[in-house]
Amino acid sequence: xxxxxxxxxxxxxxxxxxxxxxxxxxxxxxxxxxxxxxxxxxxxxxxxxxxxxxxxxxxxxxxxxxxxxxxxxxxxxxxxxxxxxxxxxxxxxxxxxxxxxxxxxxxxxxxxxxxxxxxxxxxxxxxxxxxxxxxxxxxxxxxxxxxxxxxxxxxxxxxxxxxxxxxxxxxxxxxxxxxxxxxxxxxxxxxxxxxxxxxxxxxxxxxxxxxxxxxx
Amino acid sequence: xxxxxxxxxxxxxxxxxxxxxxxxxxxxxxxxxxxxxxxxxxxxxxxxxxxxxxxxxxxxxxxxxxxxxxxxxxxxxxxxxxxxxxxxxxxxxxxxxxxxxxxxxxxxxxxxxxxxxxxxxxxxxxxxxxxxxxxxxxxxxxxxxxxxxxxxxxxxxxxxxxxxxxxxxxxxxxxxxxxxxxxxxxxxxxxxxxxxxxxxxxxxxxxxxxxxxxxxxxxxxxxxxxxxxxxxxxxxxxxxxxxxxxxxxxxxxxxxxxxxxxxxxxxxxxxxxxxxxx
Numbered sequence: 001x002x003x004x005x006x007x008x009x010x011x012x013x014x015x016x017x018x019x020x021x022x023x024x025x026x027x028x029x030x031x032x033x034x035x036x037x038x039x040x041x042x043x044x045x046x047x048x049x050x051x052x053x054x055x056x057x058x059x060x061x062x063x064x065x066x067x068x069x070x071x072x073x074x075x076x077x078x079x080x081x082x083x084x085x086x087x088x089x090x091x092x093x094x095x096x097x098x099x100x101x102x103x104x105x106x107x108x109x110x111x112x113x114x115x116x117x118x119x120x121x122x123x124x125x126x127x128x129x130x131x132x133x134x135x136x137x138x139x140x141x142x143x144x145x146x147x148x149x150x151x152x153x154x155x156x157x158x159x160x161x162x163x164x165x166x167x168x169x170x171x172x173x174x175x176x177x178x179x180x181x182x183x184x185x186x187x188x189x190x191x192x193x194x195x196x197x198x199x200x201x202x203x204x205x206x207x208x209x210x211x212x213x214x215x216x
Numbered sequence: 217x218x219x220x221x222x223x224x225x226x227x228x229x230x231x232x233x234x235x236x237x238x239x240x241x242x243x244x245x246x247x248x249x250x251x252x253x254x255x256x257x258x259x260x261x262x263x264x265x266x267x268x269x270x271x272x273x274x275x276x277x278x279x280x281x282x283x284x285x286x287x288x289x290x291x292x293x294x295x296x297x298x299x300x301x302x303x304x305x306x307x308x309x310x311x312x313x314x315x316x317x318x319x320x321x322x323x324x325x326x327x328x329x330x331x332x333x334x335x336x337x338x339x340x341x342x343x344x345x346x347x348x349x350x351x352x353x354x355x356x357x358x359x360x361x362x363x364x365x366x367x368x369x370x371x372x373x374x375x376x377x378x379x380x381x382x383x384x385x386x387x388x389x390x391x392x393x394x395x396x397x398x399x400x401x402x403x404x405x406x407x408x409x410x411x412x413x414x415x416x417x418x419x420x421x422x423x424x425x426x427x428x429x430x431x432x433x434x435x436x437x438x439x440x441x442x443x444x445x446x447x448x449x450x451x452x453x454x455x456x457x458x459x460x461x462x463x464x465x466x467x468x469x470x471x472x473x474x475x476x477x478x479x480x481x482x483x484x485x486x487x488x489x490x491x492x493x494x
Contacts, residue, residue, distance in 0.1 A: 053371030054267075055458040078275035078364035078374055080267065150269060176270050204270065 024102045024116055028095055030138040035091040038164045040216040041065050045073065049080050051204035053178055056080060063210070068092075082172045082206050086143050086155040087165075090132070097121055098130075108133045108141040109158060139165050151175060166213055172206040220324060220332035221339075228302060228340055237298035237344050244294060245352045249283050253359055263368055279363035280356025281380050287352045288391060288452060296398040296423050298344060303337040304402040304415035307487065312411045330487045334403055334480060341399045342392065349388050367456045375456070387455040390465065393472045394449045398423065400476045404483035407490065442467070445475045 022030070047059045061075030069088035073081055098118040106115050113133035120127055126147050133142035143155045154173040160166050178200050228234050252259070256278040261268065307330075310316040319329055365375045375383065398419065405415035426446040429437055441447045451468040454461060 054374070055371065056374040057376060073274055075274055077376055078273070078277055078366060080271040080374075081274055083270060083272045174270055177266055 024100045024114070025095060027114060027134055027138065028093075028100060028116060028118075028132070031132070031134050031140055032091060032093060032095070034138050034165050035087055035140075036068070038065070038067075038087075038166060040067055041166065041213055042216075043166070043213045044211045045075075046209040046211075047075070047079060047081065048207040049204075050207070051176060052202045054080070054204075080206070082153075082170075082208070083150055086145075086153075086157065086170065086172075087140070087167070089127075089145065090140060090143065093118075093127075097125060106133055108135075109156070111135045111141055113141050137165075160210070160213065162213065164215070167208075167210050169210065170208045172208070174204050174206075175201050176204040177201050217328055217332060220328060221335050224306075224332050224336035225339060228306075228336055231302070231305075233301050233305070234340065237301055237340075238347055240294070240298055241344060241348050242351060245287060245348065245355060248287060249352070249355050249359055252278060252283055252286075256360075260366075264366075264372075267372070276361060276363035277366055279360045279365075280353050281363065281365040281375075281377070281384075283356035283360065284349065284352040284384065285365060285367065285456070287348065288387065289450070295344065295348070295395055297420055299341050299395060299398050300402045300416045300419045302340050303399045304406050304419055305412040306333045306337050306403055307406040307483075308409040308415050309406075309412050311409065326488045326490075327484065330407075330484050334400070334483075337399050337403055338396060341395050345388065345392050345395060349384070353384075365456075369453060369456065373456065373458045383455045387452040390455065390468060391452040393469060393476070394445075394452070397445045397448075397472050397475045397479070400479035400483070404479040404486075407483040407487045443471060445472060448472050 042062055042064050045061055045063045047061075049056050056079075059075050059077065059079040061073055061079070064072045064074065066072075069085070069091060071085050071088065073079070075081075098120055101117040101119070103115040103117060105112055107113065113135050116132045116134065118127070118130040118132070120129075126149065128146040128148060130146070131142075131144040132140050135141050139157075139159050141157060143157070144152070145154075146152050152175055156171040156173075157167050158169045160168045260277055260282075264273070267273070307316070310319065320326060362377055364377055365380055367373045367375065401422065402415050402419040405418045406412075409415050409418075423446055426444055430441060430444065430447055434441070437444075448468045448471055451464070454465050454468065
């Protein structure tokens with residue numbers, strides 16, 4: 001009994017030491033490689049948009065993933081979907097184009113993660129700045145990216161217990177500017193004469209739940 | 217009474233001006249939906265530009281529901297004019313032609329004659345709105361199909377297709393009450409006038425003046441605006457709030473019903489005492 005406990009502890013320690021020992025470049029390469037192993041699949045998705053000035057019910061549908069990074073949503077009715085797919089973005093990352101800085105580890109969803117910051121070496125890169133929190137299994141638990149076109153996005157990712165690193169739930173946090181619509185367009189003509197507030201930025205969230213994966 | 221209503225309806229529907237209203241509604245719907253067919257995406261994109269930088273949108277945003285919703289906004293400007301063309305003439309037309317004398321010599325009470333005209337005016341108004349709603353919905357269905365409705369009003373609300381039919385029904389009902397205020401106002405003025413120009417132009421002028429005051433004099437007239445009937449012309453939009461404000465909807469219905477009763481009562485009192493000999 002004592003022997004087996006010792007072996008178990010040694011295995012865990014080896015695993016931790018191994019994950020700590022690999023370099024930040026290797027860690028990121030491992031994460032990317034792992035993401036690239038994901039085969040074509042379909043799954044069910046449930047989307048919930050949480051933005052102050054948008055009222056929309058939960059949307060359900062299907063997601064079809066085709067390698068290398070094509071994602072198609074089949075959703076009934078009108079839906080607002082995240083413009084960025086975090087995992088595709090990382091999958092296509094070329095490490096040599098970025099300088100990687102390792103910061104202090106942080107705990108994300110009860111998982112101790114190594115914390116990497118990536119800064120592009122070239123100006124024309126779409127990503128201006130990125131930060132990744134990677135767990136010991138080389139899964140990206142949290143990702144924060146600033147892009148030239150879409151601004152800042154933050155993704156919190158929970159994984160399925162599958163062979164492939166496919167998400168169980170992704171929470172997308174983003175900044176969004178409040179809508180300023182000409183009152184003539186909304187029929188609220190008297191709004192012209194009400195004091196207009198400055199267009200403020202609010203925090204928006206999209207929660208995406210994934211289930212019933214079918215790998216092909 | 218039924219005979220009187222039939223006769224009034226016969227008179228309304230044998231006048232060419234009645235069909236101006238129907239023709240205009242059909243033309244407005246066709247013209248609007250064709251422009252939406254070709255330019256709808258650009259218009260929607262202009263409104264939702266802010267969202268397009270953050271979200272990827274999926275689904276049919278330009279559809280029969282959106283077309284009908286936008287067209288309903290026409291209630292505020294176009295439909296009152298078309299209503300007045302017919303209902304403004306309903307009593308004054310007979311006064312100017314002299315047939316009112318013949319009518320009132322028949323063994324029908326003046327109240328019955330008056331209400332037969334009011335009911336005929338209401339039927340015409342209802343028909344006009346039904347044609348607007350149904351034609352817009354049916355043509356929209358053939359051009360764009362159905363889909364969820366995106367309403368831009370104090371933010372963006374997206375209604376599921378399944379959640380829309382009842383909203384449209386009640387929105388049309390509230391919109392119809394607004395238009396019945398116009399009908400009753402024009403009938404009231406018609407009871408006073410001896411020619412058709414006064415009630416038609418008078419009703420339109422009153423609506424325009426009140427609309428202008430609502431917009432330009434918002435700060436000055438704000439306390440009384442909730443009691444002005446034109447303020448309620450676009451209150452059918454309350455039915456497209458995510459969380460319905462029942463109190464506001466009830467207030468709108470009560471205020472407008474009050475005006476309908478007031479205008480019709482004033483019209484009736486004057487009509488009953490109207491001097492038809494001079």
